[in-house]
Amino acid sequence: MVQYLRNHRRKKCEQKYLTEDEEYCHTFLIFCVCKRKRPRLLSFFFFSLLSCSFIFLSPHLFYSNTGLSLLHSRELSSSISKVSRLATGMIVCDRSSFRSDICIMKGDVRTHSASSSIFVYESTHRTSFINYVASILKEKEEEETVEELQHEKIKPYTRKWEKSTMDTITELNLIAKKDSLMSMQHECDVQHEVPAVFFSTSGYTGNFFHEFNDGILPLYITSQHLSSKIVFVILDFHDWWLKKYGNILSQLSDYAVIDFDEDTRTHCFPEAIVGLRIHHELSINSSLMEGNKSIVDFRNLLDQAYLPRIHSLIREEEERKAREKFLESMYHTWKIPFKVGMKVHKTVHQLKMPTLAIMSRNGSRSIMNENFLVKMAVKIGFQVEVLRPKRTTELAKIYRVLNSSDVMIGVHGAAMTHFLFMRPGSVFIQIIPIGTAWAAEEYYGAPAKKLGLKYIGYEILTTESSLYDKYELDDPVLADPTRVTEQGWQITKKIYLQGQTVRLDLIRFRKQLVEAYDYIIDRI
Structure with a gap:
């Protein structure tokens, strides 16, 4: 995006805008009343009433x-x-x-x-x-x-x-x-x-x-x-x-x-x-x-905005779970077939595990081996939830998940704005595709630190990008992304934002997950 600073010459305000002079108002009103050819006594009475009114009402009028x-x-x-x-x-x-x-x-x-x-x-x-x-x-x-x-x-x-x-x-x-x-x-x-x-x-x-x-x-x-x-x-x-x-x-x-x-x-x-x-x-x-x-005060305002709705969602879930529990008891008592909700029960141990939310993408900049990432995170000790928000997804539902998560992972893009929903002290891991390093830090990395998040920026290697299969290693797209991005927003958008996906080197990325896990455990 081309940015420019527009110079502005301010105009000096040389004229004071004052209210009508009382004498002028009185003269003007008398002229208009006389023009109606009212009797002198009535005109005098009207003039007196008007003058008194201006005396008492002028503080409110002007x-x-x-x-x-x-x-x-x-x-x-x-x-x-x-x-x-x-x-x-x-x-x-x-x-x-x-x-x-x-x-x-x-x-x-x-x-x-x-x-x-x-x-x-x-x-x-x-x-x-x-x-x-x-x-x-x-x-x-x-x-x-x-x-x-x-x-x-x-x-x-x-x-x-x-x-x-x-x-x-x-x-x-x-x-x-x-x-x-x-x-x-x-x-x-x-x-x-x-x-x-x-x-x-x-x-x-x-x-x-x-x-x-x-x-x-x-x-x-x-x-x-x-x-x-x-x-x-x-x-x-x-x-x-x-x-x-x-x-x-x-x-x-x-x-x-x-x-x-x-x-x-x-x-x-x-x-x-x-x-x-x-x-x-x-x-x-x-x-x-x-x-x-500060931005923390804004984050507190988001809490006030969404918590009432979140409490409502929790009550709805509790009612649903109560119904499922009743059906399960009926199954054990009367041998009634029971299927609803059986696979969602969690152990006490699982509830205490650090929680990890993955902001999933489809199409460009998606994580092609996301399923293996989830499995690796679970082995490390995380309770994982994959979020796939749509334009119509209620923000309170997303806020509820992220507000209760210890770690959020996502690939650079507009969805990383959701870091605002994370609690100060939690961890934000941003996966940074080739050619997006500056924007990733400017738009999300630096602001996340100001909110009090532990920020981890993971810049992928050329071998982790789908661009590796499209261009030679000595091509500027891979060898010198800055040179390419300097050609303008449209080129950057076409090649680096719309034109690549990510396949994580899980051995390399595991270090970031372990660092986040240890950080959260130390804070518990």
Whole structure:
């Protein structure tokens, strides 16, 4: 993948967005009332009532009282942190990151999905009295135009250096307008009392690595400091994505998710974050997080997300085993044929054995002698479970297995993202095919160490790769993989990711398994 750092020239904001001067408002309102040719006494009474109302209501009309600020996160740059000291109706964007842009909107934020736009006005509250005044002045206001103070464009996804990927992301218009009674024409259908986070689930969604790396983890980084008092507004929405990750989202937000494209109602918020912040591959920089949150804290959130469902699965299994036990007792008592579940009984000794989970693959980068690997692991002393997850496999079921496993083995690929489901202190063995050493360490090895796993990287020999049968030993594909991978992502993908399988040298690989076994036994 070609990566580039886009230079950004920030515009200096020279204009302060202030609320209407009271004297101007009074003069303007008197003019409009007189235009209606009301009796002087009635006009005087109306003027007095209006003046008093402004005195008592002005703190609510012209200042935000939202208790949740998006600006508490230490991750935000100094330019964004200035928003808290400015008037409402502002948009401040940080485009300095190589990976993503992020904008903050503060004030009366309103969605308009038909035009892929989000508007922000200065005021955040309007009373019924002001609505009454607005109806009086509507005829006059319709003759005037509302000044557009600021217009930003953003694609809320975390791979901004990849043009082909970003072309699949909906672009949002962020527009700040001068507060005006004409904004009442853009009325709120749903008023929210908490901020919003806008992001896209397009791009590489569908790839397990990217779903976590580009979406779930950045969402945690961006929103966790708001303590679930946040509404997620999703562009390029997928029902299956929400079903798959709903357990995690429910830990980050107390509110229902909004489908920006399909929900055409005007949703109003006191503040909004547009875009997500990302640190590095499958990791969190705790120095940039409120409360020094780390990847271990994210792992704890996964526990909270999946444990209720896991407990439910356990209860279901216990009920099933109770039925099987009853049938077995009936067999011994009445000689009734019994077949269900007889082969799944385990001895007490087996339950205490270190557990090993193998993430199995089909097709490219699969382990061709996987069955012999399983037999060898059992002889060493492991209780082995082979996982073959599908796209439709419930994540709670995978999490349950890996969360209770001592060791996980797998060949480099998106499925290695499952190391996030392992407990700190467990062992992660990554089998590294030819030509994937850098990616294996960058995307999975280094992040696994940050989570507190014991990481073992097993780089296969040329004789353990199916490429050995396709190329001569002096061919760059085998002799100098770096030279080949430098030709670009498509070449790398075709040859090393899609074009090879693995046949482990079991004698050589046995050393890694024994090392993992001894490590786990020493910790028991």
